[in-house]
Amino acid sequence: MPSGKTxxxxxxxxxxxxxAVSLTACGPGGQDTATTPSVPGTFVATDEVADVMEVxxxxxxxxxxxxxxxxxxxxxxGLHGSMSAAIVVTRYGPSAIGVGxxxxxxxxxxxxxxxxxxxxxxxxxxxxxxxxxxxxxNPARGYRYxxxxxxxxxxxxxxxxxxxxxxxxxxxxxxxxxxxxELPPELxxxxxxxxxxxx
Numbered sequence: 567m568p569s570g571k572t573x574x575x576x577x578x579x580x581x582x583x584x585x586a587v588s589l590t591a592c593g594p595g596g597q598d599t600a601t602t603p604s605v606p607g608t609f610v611a612t613d614e615v616a617d618v619m620e621v622x623x624x625x626x627x628x629x630x631x632x633x634x635x636x637x638x639x640x641x642x643x644g645l646h647g648s649m650s651a652a653i654v655v656t657r658y659g660p661s662a663i664g665v666g667x668x669x670x671x672x673x674x675x676x677x678x679x680x681x682x683x684x685x686x687x688x689x690x691x692x693x694x695x696x697x698x699x700x701x702x703x704n705p706a707r708g709y710r711y712x713x714x715x716x717x718x719x720x721x722x723x724x725x726x727x728x729x730x731x732x733x734x735x736x737x738x739x740x741x742x743x744x745x746x747x748e749l750p751p752e753l754x755x756x757x758x759x760x761x762x763x764x765x
Contacts, residue, residue, distance in 0.1 A: 571603055572667070582606075583755075589669045590764060598735070603699035603700075605705050605706070606697075606730075607672060607705070607707075608671060608672050608673065608730070609671055609705055609730025609731065610667060610669050610670050611663060611731065611733065611735065612659070612660060612732060613659075613732050613733040614659045614660060614661060614733070614734075615732050616637065616657050616765070617731070617762040617763060617764055617765060618762065619655060619657075619736070619761070619762050619765050620634060620761050620762070621640070621655075621756065621759055622756070623640050624640075624642070624750075624752035624756065625751075625752070627640045627642050627653075628640060628641060628642075629644055632656070635656045635657055635658060636655070637657045637736070638653065638655035639652065639653070639655070640652065640653045640759070641653075642750065642752075647716075648718075648744070649657060649718070649743070650743050651741060651743045651750045651753075652739075653736050653738070653739070653740055653753070653756065654738075654739040654741075655736060655737065656737045657736050657737075658731075658734050658735045659734040660733070660734055663734060664679075673705060673706070673728055673730050674684070676728055676735060677728050678708045680726070680728065681693070681709060684711075684726075688713040688716070689713060690712070691711065691713075692710075692711055692712045693710075694709060694710050695709045696710060696727075699757075700758055701727065701729050701738075702761045702762055704729050704731045704736075705729070706728065706729045706738075707727070707728050708726055708728070709725075709726055710726065711723075711726075712724070712747055717763060720745040721744075721746075721747050722741055722743075722744055722745075723741065723746060723747050723749055724739060724740070724742075724746055725749060726738070727739075727757070731762070738760070740756070
């Protein structure tokens, strides 16, 4: 497990990387910043009632009913736990997000807080900040990393996204099965299929 000093060093590097990504990164699908609209770093959240999130689940994957704050879970083998690849989505309403200014929240600050806690709790390597993007028109910030699963002692690849919306902060995690250091190929492009609708 990384020491506190190592964890803080990674968080500082990630924060610097986020600033660089915001200014220079390519958009989704390899579009350059000249043709991709700038992705805002803040969002306004006022609605405590959640919209319904939908995903084009990969063929053969099994979806589970929502159990707030867990809004979505799907896995390839129908297992609900840490032993398989998964799509995991949680939502935190405005009252649960934390400190903001006039109901406006910083995606960068929220993402750094989350990454800091994950570094402190797990043996984490290969941390990479991903280009800012939109998910169904909503601003998103993400990163990926490999963590050693404490239950089975094997590496797991994670890709983590924070999505800012009017109904709060949505946290989307894509993960591999234990022992796999890349996400399943069927998850390629799955973020592009995510949509929200009114309940």
